[in-house]
Amino acid sequence: MSDRRVNLLGLCGALILFPTLILAQGTWYGDQDALWKQQAGVSQPLVELATDLRAIARTAAGGGWIAIDGQSEVIHVDSDGVILEVVDTDVGVQSLAIDSLGRVWGTRPGLDDVIVISSGEGVVATHAVGSVPYGISIDGLDRVWVSCSYGNVVQILDSDGDLVQEHAVGFFPTGITAARDGGIWLAEKEGLRRLSSDGVTIWSGVAGVFPIGVTTDLLGRAWFSCQSSHQVVVVGAEGVENIIDVPLRPLGISGNGDGTVTVLCRDGSVVVQLDPTGQIIDQELVETPIGSGDLSGLSRALVVDPLGDVDGDGVSNQAEAQLGFNPFDIASTPAVFIRGDANRDGVVDLSDGIEALLVIFGITNSTCLEALDVDDDARLTLADPIRIFDHLFGGGPAPGAPYPEYGPDPAPTDGFPCTP
Numbered sequence: 304m305s306d307r308r309v310n311l312l313g314l315c316g317a318l319i320l321f322p323t324l325i326l327a328q329g330t331w332y333g334d335q336d337a338l339w340k341q342q343a344g345v346s347q348p349l350v351e352l353a354t355d356l357r358a359i360a361r362t363a364a365g366g367g368w369i370a371i372d373g374q375s376e377v378i379h380v381d382s383d384g385v386i387l388e389v390v391d392t393d394v395g396v397q398s399l400a401i402d403s404l405g406r407v408w409g410t411r412p413g414l415d416d417v418i419v420i421s422s423g424e425g426v427v428a429t430h431a432v433g434s435v436p437y438g439i440s441i442d443g444l445d446r447v448w449v450s451c452s453y454g455n456v457v458q459i460l461d462s463d464g465d466l467v468q469e470h471a472v473g474f475f476p477t478g479i480t481a482a483r484d485g486g487i488w489l490a491e492k493e494g495l496r497r498l499s500s501d502g503v504t505i506w507s508g509v510a511g512v513f514p515i516g517v518t519t520d521l522l523g524r525a526w527f528s529c530q531s532s533h534q535v536v537v538v539g540a541e542g543v544e545n546i547i548d549v550p551l552r553p554l555g556i557s558g559n560g561d562g563t564v565t566v567l568c569r570d571g572s573v574v575v576q577l578d579p580t581g582q583i584i585d586q587e588l589v590e591t592p593i594g595s596g597d598l599s600g601l602s603r604a605l606v607v608d609p610l611g612d613v614d615g616d617g618v619s620n621q622a623e624a625q626l627g628f629n630p631f632d633i634a635s636t637p638a639v640f641i642r643g644d645a646n647r648d649g650v651v652d653l654s655d656g657i658e659a660l661l662v663i664f665g666i667t668n669s670t671c672l673e674a675l676d677v678d679d680d681a682r683l684t685l686a687d688p689i690r691i692f693d694h695l696f697g698g699g700p701a702p703g704a705p706y707p708e709y710g711p712d713p714a715p716t717d718g719f720p721c722t723p
Contacts, residue, residue: 330557330565331359331367332594338369341574344585349384355593360399360407361600364629368407370396377420390425398439399596403631408447410436417449430464438479440487443607448487450476459502470502478516481607483523490514490527495538510536510543516556516595519606526564528553535566547581557598560624567592604630622711638721639709640674643691643702647671659688672719673712679703
């Protein structure tokens, strides 16, 4: 029996199961004909459009709200492109943002106000703001920040829409996004700015020409798209860190759950993906890509409160959003497991090493292959059950996290499927 076991191990020593890539939800953008979803560098159409798309506010669950250029309506779309509702907004909407209650806030430059949309009810409130409101963002306190382009101010509203503060900023403020440590990042026609949670300017600088959009990455840095100099400017805690040349007229820009940043270069007719160092790692030719706002739906979960747990399900906002789940919905949560607990009975023991061998040899199946990747190297090999045995009986290293308590995969980008 022992010889036969050794032979089996020898025959299968090179056996490797490669992971299924777990991706955060893809990026949305528009062109003159449709709303598109791009994932892993490949685009697919979701909804036909009559003209350009203007603004996008994605939900953490994968759907989103979109505003169409020159049309007085906001459209609610699910993750598969099914139109759920169309809301009449009287005049066109420039920018959109979603609060923690799922309500949609939009700026209406034509009426100098912001509207609040509730799913299934339509427009439920309007609030007057400064002259020609452009960008809108919602911080971790559910306060609404609005950039008023002709007034050269930023206004802060509470969750009821009442004006809390107004702060003078530079000339012609446009794109705005919540910052990791409170406050906001702001694009202005002649510069870049960071405001504290109290609205005080704590940094400003000049880089690029005519910044128009801004997003944040996993490190809390701001990435500004500069439409006239055809550059992306990266700003960290100490100021400008990088200036990246991209194709003509970058407009829409959005951070992704894997740390990359997607840029829509309208006149260059390309969607560009940048790695955290600013290197172009992917480009897709797209005719006049367009769309501003939260194109991936991860801004709030990953930037405003990444380590928080809004729905109280024991899984951080960041982990849920990276896996494509809604961090604001208790009914939507990723699986939790114990690494090494192959049979998912809550403990790691001899039976788990045996179960892992059976799965690797194809004798049985598993509902959580990630639990079998004991050394968390994104491969399933004989080294994984051996590590279980070595830990249990030889004092070897413990399985990787999560262990010994239940938890989500701390690095889900490269991993195996695991069902709840």
